Amino acid sequence: MKKSIALATAAALFAAPAMAETVKLGVLLGFTGPIESLTPDMAAGAEMAMAEASASGKFMGGSKIESVRGDSTCVDAAAATATAERLITSDKVVAIMGADCSGVTTAVLQNVATAKGVVMISPSATSPALSTIEDNGLFFRTSPSDARQGQVLAEILKEKGVKSAAISYTNNDYGKGLADSIQSNFEAVGGKVTISASHEDGKGDYGAEVGALAQAGGDVLIVAGYLDQGGKGIIQASLDAGAFDTFVLPDGMIGDSLPEAIGSDLDGSYGTLPAAQGDGVAMFEKLAGAAGFNPGPYAPQSYDAAALMILAMQAAGSTDSNTFKAKIMDVANAPGEKINPGELGKALEILAAGGDVDYVGASDVELIGPGESAGSFQEVVVKNKKITPVQFR
Amino acid sequence: MDAVLNALVLIGNYIVVPGLAYGSQLALGALGVTMIYAVLRFSNFGHGEIMSFGTMLVIMATFAMQDVGISISPLPTALLALPVGILGAVGLCLLIDRYVYKFYRQQRASPVIYLIVSIGTMFIIGGLIRFIIGPKDRNFADGERFIMKASAFKANTGLAEGLAIKTAQGVTVLTTFVVVGLVFWFLNYTRTGKSMRAFADNEDLALLSGIDPDRVVRITWIITAVLATIAGTLYGLDKSYKPLVYMHLLLPIFASAIVGGVGNPLGAIAGGFVIAFSELAITFAYKKVAAYLIGDGVLGDGLLQLLSTDYKFAVSFMILVIVLLVKPTGIFSGKTL
Numbered sequence: 001m002k003k004s005i006a007l008a009t010a011a012a013l014f015a016a017p018a019m020a021e022t023v024k025l026g027v028l029l030g031f032t033g034p035i036e037s038l039t040p041d042m043a044a045g046a047e048m049a050m051a052e053a054s055a056s057g058k059f060m061g062g063s064k065i066e067s068v069r070g071d072s073t074c075v076d077a078a079a080a081t082a083t084a085e086r087l088i089t090s091d092k093v094v095a096i097m098g099a100d101c102s103g104v105t106t107a108v109l110q111n112v113a114t115a116k117g118v119v120m121i122s123p124s125a126t127s128p129a130l131s132t133i134e135d136n137g138l139f140f141r142t143s144p145s146d147a148r149q150g151q152v153l154a155e156i157l158k159e160k161g162v163k164s165a166a167i168s169y170t171n172n173d174y175g176k177g178l179a180d181s182i183q184s185n186f187e188a189v190g191g192k193v194t195i196s197a198s199h200e201d202g203k204g205d206y207g208a209e210v211g212a213l214a215q216a217g218g219d220v221l222i223v224a225g226y227l228d229q230g231g232k233g234i235i236q237a238s239l240d241a242g243a244f245d246t247f248v249l250p251d252g253m254i255g256d257s258l259p260e261a262i263g264s265d266l267d268g269s270y271g272t273l274p275a276a277q278g279d280g281v282a283m284f285e286k287l288a289g290a291a292g293f294n295p296g297p298y299a300p301q302s303y304d305a306a307a308l309m310i311l312a313m314q315a316a317g318s319t320d321s322n323t324f325k326a327k328i329m330d331v332a333n334a335p336g337e338k339i340n341p342g343e344l345g346k347a348l349e350i351l352a353a354g355g356d357v358d359y360v361g362a363s364d365v366e367l368i369g370p371g372e373s374a375g376s377f378q379e380v381v382v383k384n385k386k387i388t389p390v391q392f393r
Numbered sequence: 394m395d396a397v398l399n400a401l402v403l404i405g406n407y408i409v410v411p412g413l414a415y416g417s418q419l420a421l422g423a424l425g426v427t428m429i430y431a432v433l434r435f436s437n438f439g440h441g442e443i444m445s446f447g448t449m450l451v452i453m454a455t456f457a458m459q460d461v462g463i464s465i466s467p468l469p470t471a472l473l474a475l476p477v478g479i480l481g482a483v484g485l486c487l488l489i490d491r492y493v494y495k496f497y498r499q500q501r502a503s504p505v506i507y508l509i510v511s512i513g514t515m516f517i518i519g520g521l522i523r524f525i526i527g528p529k530d531r532n533f534a535d536g537e538r539f540i541m542k543a544s545a546f547k548a549n550t551g552l553a554e555g556l557a558i559k560t561a562q563g564v565t566v567l568t569t570f571v572v573v574g575l576v577f578w579f580l581n582y583t584r585t586g587k588s589m590r591a592f593a594d595n596e597d598l599a600l601l602s603g604i605d606p607d608r609v610v611r612i613t614w615i616i617t618a619v620l621a622t623i624a625g626t627l628y629g630l631d632k633s634y635k636p637l638v639y640m641h642l643l644l645p646i647f648a649s650a651i652v653g654g655v656g657n658p659l660g661a662i663a664g665g666f667v668i669a670f671s672e673l674a675i676t677f678a679y680k681k682v683a684a685y686l687i688g689d690g691v692l693g694d695g696l697l698q699l700l701s702t703d704y705k706f707a708v709s710f711m712i713l714v715i716v717l718l719v720k721p722t723g724i725f726s727g728k729t730l
Contacts, residue, residue, distance in 0.1 A: 198703070202637060202638070204632040204633060204635060205632045207673075208672070208676050208677070208702040211408075211677050212676070212678040217681065241557055242546075
């Protein structure tokens with residue numbers, strides 16, 4: 001009897017919100033798979049926010065935040081689900097920064113996160129389908145939906161005087177959603193889509209796919225794929241066969257490894273990626289430089305995703321997902337003090353004192369509707385084998 | 394006249410040139426499969442992985458050579474590295490034969506058992522490859538990329554359509570021509586080659602006339618390993634190297650061997666080209682060709698594509714089924730499976 005009382009006391013002690021504990025956050029990104037060249041920087045961005053909050057000593061009474069990485073593979077829903085399951089049940093993470101690609105994000109959200117009641121903030125899942133998914137208020141994203149990217153791309157195409165375009169998309173939720181969005185928007189501004197055909201990732205040869213695209217013709221080829229996978233293969237095969245020489249590159253295709261792999265033939269191709277204007281970007285780049293990583297695509301969004309979770313926990317005074325999920329929209333949007341990257345300590349202090357913050361962060365965060373970024377895009381062009389920014393949209 | 398020429402160039406660029414290169418790679422692969430079948434009397438499912446293993450060694454040797462600055466530009470360095478891959482693949486095949494297949498030969502196992510055993514070797518070699526070089530996509534082609542660029546062709550001929558020939562494609566067709574010539578010379582004119590053919594024709598009679606069966610088996614494995622490494626390297630140069638893709642190559646290679654008549658070297662080569670050209674011709678969209686020949690839009694707005702490119706592998710299957718139904722011995726009357 002004595003023993004069980006002792007045990008019960010011990011249990012009660014551990015259950016109480018102890019001061020200065022260690023809070024674990026999951027970082028679920030595709031460290032292997034089609035976007036493996038982007039994910040190291042994304043993870044570094046998220047972990048920088050965690051380190052910053054830990055170092056400030058003001059998070060939940062001096063608690064430390066620890067990152068637990070998991071591989072989403074970007075394409076294998078079963079593997080991503082198993083990893084998320086492990087992060088939550090065995091590593092005991094309180095929330096997940098991720099996943100990255102739309103397909104695995106949907107799978108993890110439906111099979112694991114909603115079932116276990118854990119908040120997920122994705123830095124890069126952009127499928128329009130995620131706007132309307134049943135999520136119990138647990139899912140947010142710091143990147144805009146592709147419905148918006150389709151509009152922006154259509155505007156750019158119209159301004160460049162492109163009359164007709166062929167579309168090749170990677171055969172998954174992201175590729176299909178984006179291709180449909182580009183097609184409907186481009187046709188709305190009077191353009192003609194000659195063909196919209198899918199390609200499979202991971203094949204050795206894309207000559208046959210390019211053959212079909214070339215026969216349909218078009219001024220440009222829009223490649224809604226992945227830069228380390230089929231997208232690269234399609235571009236290489238198109239150039240080899242002389243089928244197209246200008247390519248339109250949506251967000252999944254933007255990364256320095258693409259012009260490096262293809263060479264100067266890619267010069268003159270253009271595209272878009274979600275990016276923010278304002279002081280936050282420059283500040284983030286400086287911080288990233290100091291931390292020793294490259295502020296590549298989606299690294300700012302990853303930083304912001306982690307920061308939002310940390311601030312929401314502080315505002316709710318709890319690491320329980322079902323409690324702090326309601327605070328995420330509050331800390332992200334007005335009213336309140338504007339918070340830039342590197343100012344997490346200040347934000348934590350304001351929140352601890354019961355004040356309000358309006359997190360701006362590295363990607364000019366403004367969450368709308370079902371908890372997704374309103375979306376400003378950057379138009380980029382490939383010049384001298386480098387991705388060069390042109391203007392904001 | 395220009396219209397007809399443009400249509401021909403289109404077909405040349407998207408079917409003839411890639412088909413010749415892909416057909417050559419399949420033919421070399423199928424030749425290896427068919428030799429094993431003729432002499433050892435089983436379908437070697439491990440063949441794709443032997444190709445992959447040899448290519449892996451070639452890639453590692455290529456990278457090492459690039460590091461110390463050896464190159465034979467404008468030709469790809471991989472050609473210089475071929476002997477390393479060939480030696481490794483020969484060693485692997487002889488080891489597997491000594492420690493796996495020899496056991497089953499002494500047991501006088503039935504062909505089905507050999508087939509299952511070969512699937513086992515396939516997984517083991519596949520695992521070894523992923524252990525050594527990993528599952529990632531690797532591009533090891535260097536040197537001049539094109540013999541003829543599409544844009545240069547357009548400028549020189551004044552035609553609207555371009556014809557591109559990659560160095561890897563040229564190298565593939567030439568190498569295949571030389572290698573196939575050597576294999577046929579070996580089989581028809583050397584004593585060892587003749588003893589191999591005798592052994593394939595009738596094992597008992599060959600043994601009676603004093604042919605050493607172990608030697609024939611060894612030579613067969615050596616030739617198979619050489620062919621597999623060359624086929625794999627050429628495929629990797631033309632496309633890129635990825636272990637999974639090499640595993641998937643097994644289907645078109647077997648289809649080639651069977652279509653041509655399994656056990657018949659000439660059939661393997663013909664089969665390779667039949668499969669390659671069917672895959673390309675059936676999944677090609679003929680919209681522009683029709684536009685040049687009979688006028689734009691006469692046949693409507695469609696792409697005139699018989700089958701989506703997603704079903705490329707299905708073409709091999711279809712041909713396989715038709716051949717097995719109509720002429721089970723294949724075009725050149727090989728053995729029935």
